[in-house]
Amino acid sequence: DIQMTQSPSSLSASVGDRVSITCRASETVGTYLNWYQQKAGKAPKLLISAGSSLQGGVPSRFSGSGSGTDFTLTISSLQPEDFATYYCQQSYSSRRTFGQGTKVEIK
């Protein structure tokens, strides 16, 4: 199975900061990489699919980039509602896998 590794596992940042989260796949996944946001006690929400395609209603401060094995989720200016845990997921293989998550906390 394709293993997904996110870094860092957690980070502390302030409102207005630029934040980047990386996701590395154990083998190529093309651009079949999705990003989710999960707030405490809630279901995950799809933010970005196919590496860089922003879902409807998702603020433009979120962006995704990368292909092959290395991907990045960037939040250009962190807002209070962005403090959450973020997961990457590969959908290249029919046996999907998630990264372990990155928790974004208030500094």
Next chain:
Amino acid sequence: QLQLHETGPGLVKPSETLSLTCNVSGGSININNYFWGWVRQPPGKGLEWIGNIYYSGSTYYNPSLKSRLTISLDTPKNQFSLKLTSVTASDSGVYYCTRYMGSSGGDDCWGQGTLVTVSS
């Protein structure tokens, strides 16, 4: 608007079978190009993909669960189900049902999740 809602027992005894149903409203499950699936999350931990089923009935399972897992569709009732046999405490967590479009799409619709505890 499509909505998914998980139902099932909140408590299951070790070695027994966990059965969950996802009721789909606001749209049909019998639509070409849509996949229906399950994801779980142990308490305080990350997300684990369980498996998916295509509208035609083809299934895709997490290899670590495959020997114990069955996902099925009930088209007349517009719902799909998960059965996991021989459960242990490590199967405890929140179980979510999801939907995605195309074989490589992201899970764009999620149920609210249901907490399952495996305990005697």
